[in-house]
Amino acid sequence: MSAEAWQITWFTVGVAALSTLAILPFGVALAWLLARRDWPGKSLVETFVALPLVIPPVATGLILLKLLGRRGPLGAWLESTFGWEIVFTWRGVVVATAVMSFPLLVRTARIAFEGVSPRLEHVARTLGAGPWRVFVTITLPLAARGLLAGAVLAFARALGEFGATIMVAGFIPGQTATLSLSIYHLVQLGRDAEAFSLLGVSVAIAFAAVWLSEWFLRRRPA
Amino acid sequence: MTLTLTQLRLPLGAFTLELDATLPGRVTAIFGASGAGKTSLLELIAGLRRPAAGAIRLADTTLTDVATFTFVRPEHRAIGYVPQEGALFPHLSVRQNLLYGFASARTRPADLTLAHVTAVLEIDPLLERATATLSGGEKQRVALGRALLAAPRLLLLDEPLAGLDAPLRARLLPYLARVRDEFVIPMLYVTHSPDEVMALCDDVLVLTAGRITARDRPAELFQPSPQPRYELRPPSV
Numbered sequence: 001m002s003a004e005a006w007q008i009t010w011f012t013v014g015v016a017a018l019s020t021l022a023i024l025p026f027g028v029a030l031a032w033l034l035a036r037r038d039w040p041g042k043s044l045v046e047t048f049v050a051l052p053l054v055i056p057p058v059a060t061g062l063i064l065l066k067l068l069g070r071r072g073p074l075g076a077w078l079e080s081t082f083g084w085e086i087v088f089t090w091r092g093v094v095v096a097t098a099v100m101s102f103p104l105l106v107r108t109a110r111i112a113f114e115g116v117s118p119r120l121e122h123v124a125r126t127l128g129a130g131p132w133r134v135f136v137t138i139t140l141p142l143a144a145r146g147l148l149a150g151a152v153l154a155f156a157r158a159l160g161e162f163g164a165t166i167m168v169a170g171f172i173p174g175q176t177a178t179l180s181l182s183i184y185h186l187v188q189l190g191r192d193a194e195a196f197s198l199l200g201v202s203v204a205i206a207f208a209a210v211w212l213s214e215w216f217l218r219r220r221p222a
Numbered sequence: 223m224t225l226t227l228t229q230l231r232l233p234l235g236a237f238t239l240e241l242d243a244t245l246p247g248r249v250t251a252i253f254g255a256s257g258a259g260k261t262s263l264l265e266l267i268a269g270l271r272r273p274a275a276g277a278i279r280l281a282d283t284t285l286t287d288v289a290t291f292t293f294v295r296p297e298h299r300a301i302g303y304v305p306q307e308g309a310l311f312p313h314l315s316v317r318q319n320l321l322y323g324f325a326s327a328r329t330r331p332a333d334l335t336l337a338h339v340t341a342v343l344e345i346d347p348l349l350e351r352a353t354a355t356l357s358g359g360e361k362q363r364v365a366l367g368r369a370l371l372a373a374p375r376l377l378l379l380d381e382p383l384a385g386l387d388a389p390l391r392a393r394l395l396p397y398l399a400r401v402r403d404e405f406v407i408p409m410l411y412v413t414h415s416p417d418e419v420m421a422l423c424d425d426v427l428v429l430t431a432g433r434i435t436a437r438d439r440p441a442e443l444f445q446p447s448p449q450p451r452y453e454l455r456p457p458s459v
Contacts, residue, residue, distance in 0.1 A: 117309070119305055119309045120309055120311060122265075122268075122270045122296070122303070122305070122309075123303060123305060123309045124311070124322065125269075125270065125295075125296040125297050126268050126269075126270070126296050126297070126299070126301060126302060126303040126323075126369075126372075127297075127302075127322050127323030127326075127368065127369070127372045128297050128298075128300070128323045128326040128327060128372055129297055129322070129323070129326070130295075130297050137322075138311060141313045142312070142313055
């Protein structure tokens with residue numbers, strides 16, 4: 001494999017891992033709120049979070065581009081406050097993949113939390129545990145398998161993200177080129193052999209991610 | 223330790239739970255058909271539900287009072303709760319289950335130790351087992367031990383023997399009696415079995431569609447007499 005192919009591979013894995021880690025705390029917290037609490041505006045938030053699943057990824061990318069561009073409301077603020085340029089940088093790739101995988105994480109994590117019997121949480125409360133201790137010692141371990149599945153799904157989605165990424169980050173070799181973007185680009189140029197080697201890498205990463213999570217799940221009986 | 227329920231109200235679909243009672247007895251049975259509101263009553267006392275109106279007091283502590291916005295959280299009530307089928311934590315060992323509430327219990331009688339509780343309930347051989355490998359009767363004894371070790375001021379038992387066959391129920395009853403005699407903790411015992419009431423309880427409240435329809439000593443309610451004061455037939459809801 002060429003140095004360029006390695007760079008693309010590590011960049012893609014790094015970006016997918018970073019975006020998964022970034023959405024994990026928010027996704028898990030939101031999933032818990034959706035599974036265990038009733039609050040005003042809940043169904044609105046639910047719908048809003050699911051939107052990236054149903055809107056074409058390119059359209060989501062366009063919304064992000066307008067929001068995060070230098071003259072966009074969020075982009076201008078991020079640049080003046082933190083000096084962060086989002087659009088057409090690696091940060092844009094992270095944002096695009098994070099937004100696209102967030103609904104998958106929230107849905108899976110919500111189902112995981114709903115699978116934990118509230119009766120166990122009730123009993124833990126009567127044994128003197130406050131809400132936080134109940135969450136950490138009962139809810140979280142019992143939902144762990146589902147949460148891990150959600151994280152793997154989000155990671156896989158981030159690995160393969162194309163539409164939103166191309167809108168927000170463009171295809172800049174060495175800066176925003178991910179596996180998916182590069183495969184498309186190489187095929188366009190007629191460099192099929194190189195595209196096939198990246199295809200092999202994609203399959204290998206996906207295989208490793210799924211296999212690792214299966215192994216982890218088997219190790220810990222529910 | 224007197225438990226006082228003052229004009230307690232909780233709407234429950236088909237009817238409204240409406241209770242006014244003082245429970246001074248050591249072991250009080252809450253007797254009634256399923257759907258009479260027995261479990262909801264326990265949840266109100268444990269603080270797992272809030273009533274629409276009324277107050278709950280244990281000795282001189284106000285646990286819930288809707289009028290004054292008083293509500294003690296369940297983890298600060300020191301009220302033990304053994305739900306149906308025990309609800310053991312499936313990811314923890316028997317020992318971890320038993321000790322879940324032990325360390326955080328604020329005031330603990332000196333004789334309340336893991337060794338004492340496991341001896342009374344005869345569960346010491348099970349300590350390192352996973353909960354999934356326990357039989358129904360073993361699960362119930364562990365659930366009872368777990369509640370006891372949190373040093374409760376009052377113990378709520380929600381049909382602890384339901385779901386077990388008759389011979390097993392008969393074998394477990396003596397354990398409950400031993401707990402009653404070894405650890406002097408007042409209990410509310412929800413059941414629809416007269417046998418259990420006769421074997422364990424000093425006082426019976428009969429709950430029908432959310433209201434107390436009879437209250438007496440077990441012998442008066444359940445033993446044949448020329449004129450039964452309460453007939454054992456399903457209440458009309």
